[in-house]
Amino acid sequence: MAIINYSSCFLFLLLSIVLPLFLYRFPEKVEGYRFKEITVNIEHQRKTHHVVSLSSLMPAAVCSTPAQGSKSLSGLLQVYHKYGPCSPLKKGNGKIPSPRQILINDVTRVKSIHTKFSNKDSLGDSTVSLPANTGDSGNYIVQIGVGTSKQDFTVVFDTGSDLTWIQCKPCSQCYPQQDPYFDPSASSTYSIIPCGSNECSQLNSAGYAAQSSCNTNCPYQVIYGDRSYSQGDFATDTLTLSSDVVSNFQFGCGQNNHGLFGSADGLLGLGRSQISIVSQTDQKYGKIFSYCLPSTTSSTGFLAFGSEAGSSSTPQYTSLQTNSNYPNFYFLTMTGISVNGQSLSIPETVFKTSGTIIDSGTVITRLAPTAYSALKSAFQQAMSKYPTAPSDSLLDTCYDLSGYTNVDLPQIVLHFEGGTDLNVDKSGILYQDSSTQSCLAFAGNDADTDKGIVGNMQQKTFEVVYNVAGEKLGFGTGACS
Template identity: 65%
Template sequence: MATINSFLFLLLSSVLHLLLFGCSEKVEAYRFEEMTANLRLQSHVVSLSSFMPAGVCSTPAQGTKTSSRLLQVAHKHGPCSPLKEGKAKVPSFHEILIDDQARVKSIHSKISNNADPPAVDSLAKIPATSGQSLGTGNFVVTIGIGTPKQPFTVIFDTGSDLTWIQCQPCAGQCYSQQDPIFKPSASSTYSNISCNSASCNQLQSATGNSRPCGSTCIYQIQYGDGSYSLGYFAADTLALSSSDVFPKFKFGCGENNQGLFGSADGLLGLGRDQVSMVSQTAKKYKKLFSYCLPPTSSSTGFLAFGSQAGASSSARYTPLIKDSNNPSFYFITITGISVGGKNLSIPQSVFTTSGAVIDSGTVITRLPPAAYSALRTAFRQGMTKYPTAPAISILDTCYNLNGYSKVTTPTIVLHFGGGTDLNVDPSGILVRATSTQYCLAFAGNSAATDVAILGNMQQQTFEVIYNVAGGKLGFGAGACS
């Protein structure tokens, strides 16, 4: 009996020991994983070599898996761009910031924050490539127009509605572009649009064009940096691929064009007004498109339409807001910001006063002054071990990283309506100003009523999904990292 009791005692002791120490080891393992996860939420370790401009195009692995119906998106100054511009045409970092500020001022001038608050607005894939380590906001795709089809490399822009290309005979003045200028007489499907047509009225609504016309509709559009295009509003066949062809696509045939377009052939308007490509292709694509902007100049992303868009399984959505006073823009709701894993104490009224839009053409995200001040303070606290550097243009939080090969930055998470978070990729937190100077890639607006703008640097590596018909905007992580 004693032997049996001793055996049972030893057995129970062994089981108890196993349970205690086994659970302890599991608890420690769990705590270690939790600590590691928390560290990942608090900081990024970034290699500075990833910010260096590359001279060779290296398409990411995702690019080999994309459909033949995808268009490739490239920055007009990047090594993956079909536009082979000389180094003299590549803007300096300071020029990029000046151009970006001009665009922001243009958007602010178009959007009135004194209007009533906007109400919630209850199929083919194309590959995107960045320019320099910052880029200028001008991402390009190649499309086909006319019969027979002529290829044109155009800037794509969610902040514009009208699609236009340069056209012969350039009665006014055309800038130098790489591809042959479109010749309407060489297309059997080209036609001008009547001045008294409903389409011409749509054009005036979308562009604010009040230019008088005779028998044919004339468009005139000017951008925030002073660039402009003027010509005939026309219709012809648009081809994105052999199977994605749109007869009688309405676009601007520009005979007088000047500005900061580089050698791109024109612009593809992805706004939400009636003359935009999104609206004109709605029957096939259901007003659904997405893009991914890569973090470096040597890699590519994609632009997708219809069933090819929104493929990211990790996508999380926030409501898209519609403003009848500004029908072109994609409004969203920012609810907060976290830095280093901590939610900043920013009154909700700060974001509701300004409102917010997402824009593919703005480079640096602009925040309400109070929100930016809180972000800047928290970021600086997380970067105290690095020597500071002078401000450059709109960027006032800069560091001298000479001698460093890696840096540890706090994470930055933007919170949106619907509980959606955007954990900004490291490539959208710091921007390389010079070989040694790196700056926080956010800026503050001048006034509390200026609309906040989610710029393209902070969108990098995510599949940004515009489900316009469904009234929502999605972010899918790691789509073109």
């Protein structure tokens, strides 16, 4: 007959009840190192991943609350996506391009940039500048005033161009725009710049002088990479930025204009040459400006002159480099890329070979093939649980996320000289080509020698501060939604 040890049974029963309760209530007391390890891993994942609602990446049908910025800045302009619901441009004045057409236009712009650096300008014309609107619907617009009394205009702003111009009466050939053409006769402060003047010489040295002979008036001509162009008189007038007034501002008064400008009235040039608004307002703003591009087309950002405007944190700065052969570009020194908190194995020589510029008009960031290959591989590994989708003409790392409400995106950080990090916002990681195709918003150049470009997708929500006088550029987080 079996002998029952009641004390042992009682002890077993007690342990089977109390021990689970103890582990549940005080898990840190048992196998503490494992508990801490799990906690660290979870915290690490939070810091290196973005759990994103896909709906948050899609633009809404109505405009959200405008970006605040600093209301104390008188030169603060609202930034709008050209075709979003916040845009002051009416949608009936032009067809809204598809996401695929935006990419096609972006390729044209980048080819034009690379052509300039390779000294193989396909147009064979020394006056060719960067395309202002070849990345047409990827561009952003602001509203400015010109003349006395002030006439209001909606213009594309572009760090890759120097000359500011608007369409003017009388127009021998002008494309349709929403606002009335600028009427010089209605402005008491309008003046045409004469030939032989120092101002006209600056236009020539900046590469915007017209090929036609200069007799009385100083003519300008700008031809863009998609063969869009603007021609007319180089003139001066009063420029109004919000409540700030700039006297004797030099700009192009265009009577012959054609191309992919949509219904925008012209262009505001934020480049580095002597004729750009940055240089012309040096005494007023000290060659400092900043902007924040909104996370979606249904939000607004800002363009500010003279000060930082709206970052929730102190910007991290990296050095602005210069190249005497291409003085109008903003050069940065990229040093590396991280994905999910892990630095990719990319030699710094790869970034030195290509060099890097930052450009408000390029949509998709371009990397040297060696760097892009490493980024693509790490991104694919992090996204392995999601179904893939066919490649786009430009973007080759795509996924079908139509069956998901939320998606776990890896963190992507671009590293720059001086320890400056650009932790790409969740809105700048995926480019949504269609409801079933979301692609990594980076692309590889044709060769490692092609110039790297930090595009506007990866600049979203940051206050990008251009301290040109101080030769530095900063990224401040949380500047606009």
